[in-house]
Amino acid sequence: MKHPFLIIAAALLWSTMAAAQGVRYELRVDGLACPFCAYGIEKKFKKTKGVEAVDIDLERGLVVVSAGEGVQLTREQVERIVKDAGFTLRSMTEKTLP
Amino acid sequence: MTRRMKPLVIFPLVLCFSLLASCAWFPEAKEPPYALVKSWGEKGSGPGQFDEPTGIAVAGEEVFVSDARNGRILVFDFDGNYRRQIGQPGEGPGQLGRPMNLEISADRLYVADYWNDRILIYDLSGAFQRGIGERGAGPGQFKEPGGVAVAGNGDLFVADFNNHRVQQLSSGGEFIRQWGVTGETGFLAGKFNYPTDVALDAEGNLYVADGYNDRIQVFGPDGALLRKWGGPFALNLNGSFNGWFATVTSIDIGPGGNVFVADFYNDRVQKFTLQGRFLTAFGVKPAGPVHTAMAVAVADDGHVFVADFDRNRVEKWAPVR
Numbered sequence: 001m002k003h004p005f006l007i008i009a010a011a012l013l014w015s016t017m018a019a020a021q022g023v024r025y026e027l028r029v030d031g032l033a034c035p036f037c038a039y040g041i042e043k044k045f046k047k048t049k050g051v052e053a054v055d056i057d058l059e060r061g062l063v064v065v066s067a068g069e070g071v072q073l074t075r076e077q078v079e080r081i082v083k084d085a086g087f088t089l090r091s092m093t094e095k096t097l098p
Numbered sequence: 099m100t101r102r103m104k105p106l107v108i109f110p111l112v113l114c115f116s117l118l119a120s121c122a123w124f125p126e127a128k129e130p131p132y133a134l135v136k137s138w139g140e141k142g143s144g145p146g147q148f149d150e151p152t153g154i155a156v157a158g159e160e161v162f163v164s165d166a167r168n169g170r171i172l173v174f175d176f177d178g179n180y181r182r183q184i185g186q187p188g189e190g191p192g193q194l195g196r197p198m199n200l201e202i203s204a205d206r207l208y209v210a211d212y213w214n215d216r217i218l219i220y221d222l223s224g225a226f227q228r229g230i231g232e233r234g235a236g237p238g239q240f241k242e243p244g245g246v247a248v249a250g251n252g253d254l255f256v257a258d259f260n261n262h263r264v265q266q267l268s269s270g271g272e273f274i275r276q277w278g279v280t281g282e283t284g285f286l287a288g289k290f291n292y293p294t295d296v297a298l299d300a301e302g303n304l305y306v307a308d309g310y311n312d313r314i315q316v317f318g319p320d321g322a323l324l325r326k327w328g329g330p331f332a333l334n335l336n337g338s339f340n341g342w343f344a345t346v347t348s349i350d351i352g353p354g355g356n357v358f359v360a361d362f363y364n365d366r367v368q369k370f371t372l373q374g375r376f377l378t379a380f381g382v383k384p385a386g387p388v389h390t391a392m393a394v395a396v397a398d399d400g401h402v403f404v405a406d407f408d409r410n411r412v413e414k415w416a417p418v419r
Contacts (some may be wrong), residue, residue, distance in 0.1 A: 033310060033345045034362050035152055035166070035392065035407060036259060036294055039196050039212055040242055059387040086260065086292075 022052070022097040025073060027063040028090035029082055032056070041085040048073070048081060061090070066097070123330050125340050129369070131380035132402055132415035138178030139411035143168050146180035151405035151412065153245075153348070154395040155200035155207070157222060161403050162207060163412055164197035164393070171197060171209065173224075176401070178412065184224035189214055192226030199245030199257070199295040199348050199393055210243040210256070217246050217256060230254065230271040235261050235280050237273030245295030245307070245348070255304055257293040264293055264306055277306070277317060285311050285334040287323050295393075297349045297357070299372055305349055305357060312336040312343040314359060314374065327374035338364045341376040348405075352396035360404070365390040367404055367415075380415060384408035 032038060038056040041063055045054045050071030055064040063082075067073055075092055082089040139148050153164030160181065161174045169187025171194070174180055184207065185194040195213020202208070206227065209218045215233035217240075220226050231240045241260035248254055252269030263278035278290040285291060294309035302319040312335070313328030329335040329342045336344040344363030351357055356377065357370040366381030381391045385408060392407035402415040 034294075034347055034389075035150060036198070036212070036242070036244060036292065036309065036347065039166070040260065043196075043213060043242070057387065058389075 022069050023067050023072065024095045024097055025065040025067065025078065026093045026095070027065065027078060027082065028092075029061050029063050030088040030090050032058055032061050032063075032087065034058070037085075037087070041082065041087060044081045044085045048077075123339070123341070125376040127340060127376070127378045129378040130418040131378050132367075133418050134380075134382065134413055135401075135416045136178060136414040137406070137409075137411050138174070139163075139406075139409075141410040145183070146172065146174070148172070148410040150407060151410060152392055152407065153197060153199040153210070154393045154403050154405045154412070155202045156395045156397045156403055157202040157205075157207075160222070161395070161412060162200055162202065163405060164200055164209070166196045166198070169194040169197070171200070171207065171220075171224075174412065176397070176414070178414075182224060184220055185209070185218070185226075191229065192218065192220075194218065198243070200395075201246045201248055203248035204252075206248075208246045208248060208254070210246050212242045212244060212259070215240045215242065217243060217254065230267065231256075237276075238265070238267060238271055240265075244293065244309070247296040247298045247304070249298055249302065255296045255298065257296045257306065259292055259294060259309070262290045262292065264290070264296055264304070275321060277304075277321070283310075287326060288315070290315075291334065294346060295348045297351045299351050299355065303372075305351065307346040307349040307359065309346050310334075312346060314346065314349065314357070314370075316374075325374055327370070336363070340379060341368070341370075343368070347391075348393035350395050352400070352402075353398050354400070356396075358394045358396055358402060360391045360394045362389050362392055362407075365408075367391050367394050367402060382406070382413070 042054045052068045053066040149167035152166040155162045171184040198210045198212045207220045216229045216231040244259040245257040254267045265276045266274040283291040291311040292309040295307040297305045304317045306315045313332040315326040316324045326332040343361045347362040348360035366379045368379045369377040388408045390406045390408045393405035395403045404413040
């Protein structure tokens, strides 16, 4: 019975650390065609609380969003931001920053 | 009609259609391409450096360039010698977020500030005069304006990018009329799909760079659509053939009465008559991962200046005689 408690405790610790360390989100977005689009989506994310940096790779349709310590963006939240900017979210991955 | 006769009728029809299509949709160049005579700039934030040049205009012997990520306008002479900076990054009066396409009229510089949802006006020395507009979808408001043109009477025509419309405002910013339906994209005549820039010819006709519809639409002074071009029927079919576009980001009308269009994804500027007849194209392929021909401006002496987004530089092109 000890193991499940250990696993839950470790998971809680990990998620707390992840939130404290900040997260980088890599978003694949359909429809990014030029700097006009890139600036539009960047503007939306930069007005989102906790977002510290946004980098956009037009050629690959990739938007990289870095959130600060203790900030977590949900997929629904990201989808809404991308949609409000006029685009479609294809996929989303997140990495905890070291 | 018998089955044997059908091919006899269909074949000439197909042949005629193909010939017409090849003339209209795949035109030959009528002029030689321009020659690249000079370029200047590199990535950075110092004097004369750029971090994503997105707009360009010329007046007298000077070139004005939107330096988007640095939130400023840089001014050079025609040989690329740096002269001064206009504006600084920020959201306050006279400060710039992401300056995009530029216009110069009656010794005033008009800047479409995409980030701050307004048009800023400076004198050519750089002194801030005033701002027009605010964020919104109502009359006289903007959502990420991309470009502006100014009529002889001072009226402003603004490509209201994310509202999918073009607005005409008085010199004081009062709404007069608009083209397109606010917030609605469309590819049929008169509708827009992220308009990026506008220009006026000497007759007062309005030329709209209909960005993601990959076409130019032209409206008369009475507001009626006169013509459109860009691919078959100008119905949002993109391509790299002569006269086709792949994301139109800037437009200017030269002193000779020709239309110059920045065709961003095709890394080229295309030159047309006012009626939309293709004349020639020129540009350079990117060195990096993005594209080159972002914005275009034509000087009175016929030189064409291009904001090269990929290489963070300005290019000066000359007609080949």
